[in-house]
């Protein structure tokens with residue numbers, strides 16, 4: 001189908017990647033976001049090779065390589081700093097033909113916006129519903145604006161308003177049982193090697209550092225906490241010092257160096273896999289379609305895969321938009337369901353849902369030579385569309 005007009009709701013990494021793929025397919029696009037200014041939520045993101053391949057295909061490969069971190073090795077240590085495993089990521093690169101690139105969210109957003117052009121996103125536009133008939137779909141905004149196109153892409157994130165339009169009911173988000181803190185910190189004394197993704201594990205908690213561009217690490221901490229546990233009144237440093245008291249020196253160095261004002265604190269949620277991803281001329285994409293815990297680092301990568309597959313299905317179909325969207329759903333549903341459930345399972349294992357299983361995982365890490373962990377990542381990457 002040519003000369004389609006696509007309305008994209010949401011300018012996160014899913015919406016922007018979809019808009020770019022659809023524009024490169026030759027379609028007219030309009031992007032809307034409810035925020036008054038586009039500031040990325042969160043600090044960093046690890047783009048595994050399947051997400052990177054989508055950006056390669058959209059012409060952003062070398063820009064991403066320049067912005068991303070050079071991550072050569074993976075290392076796990078226990079909370080006292082004792083080595084569990086340390087291995088090269090090279091077998092992954094050799095198996096799938098592309099590197100992973102951890103990158104700051106600001107850099108990733110800049111790459112996508114630069115490729116789209118600065119005036120593309122219409123701001124202060126909160127989508128509250130859609131109307132559709134046999135010929136078109138119209139997004140409706142809180143301020144009375146309307147945007148009409150051949151289809152609407154709902155890339156409105158984990159709190160998606162348009163998910164309920166597709167499903168016919170509200171699907172609740174589910175607290176997975178832990179809180180995550182994340183931010184950026186410069187390389188430096190006392191921190192682990194700059195080319196290594198280092199994770200300290202113990203007591204069902206994690207503290208990790210991943211190299212991103214600009215001689216910085218993207219760091220994160222996870223702690224299982226009851227639902228609704230309030231933040232420490234003295235801020236994230238005090239809270240992390242409390243949870244990670246007695247942990248290894250590099251963890252203490254990280255807590256000492258982080259900028260509390262730029263450390264995010266997020267209660268991690270997911271959403272049960274959805275029975276449908278499309279309705280007529282409306283397609284869910286990214287976290288709107290599949291919200292998962294970040295334990296596989298695949299949420300954003302799956303949003304990018306969605307974007308590529310959606311553009312491909314529209315480009316290779318002449319039966320009409322609803323038919324192409326059905327094929328998009330067919331191509332994405334099983335894959336994303338499987339990844340949501342794997343991410344949930346991994347989150348439970350990592351965070352002591354069943355303490356015996358978490359102890360077993362620590363023991364496995366001590367025996368790991370890289371082949372199991374890399375095998376899982378390779379399978380995920382090779383299961384993607386590119």
Ligand SMILES: Cc1cc2nc3c(=O)[nH]c(=O)nc-3n(C[C@H](O)[C@H](O)[C@H](O)COP(=O)(O)OP(=O)(O)OC[C@H]3O[C@@H](n4cnc5c(N)ncnc54)[C@H](O)[C@@H]3O)c2cc1C
Nearest residue numbers: 010012013014034046127156157286287294297299300301
């Ligand atoms: C702690 C953490 C770590 C993560 N780490 C990784 C990782 O390493 N690798 C990875 O691949 N993924 C990771 N993820 C997942 C990744 O962040 C998400 O999967 C990704 O951001 C989803 O992109 P999206 O565009 O679908 O949604 P979002 O990025 O949430 O964007 C949604 C956009 O829609 C807008 N919006 C919402 N409602 C409306 C409305 N009604 N009208 C108009 N606009 C609206 C919002 O303002 C926002 O700009 C992580 C997530 C978390 C929480």
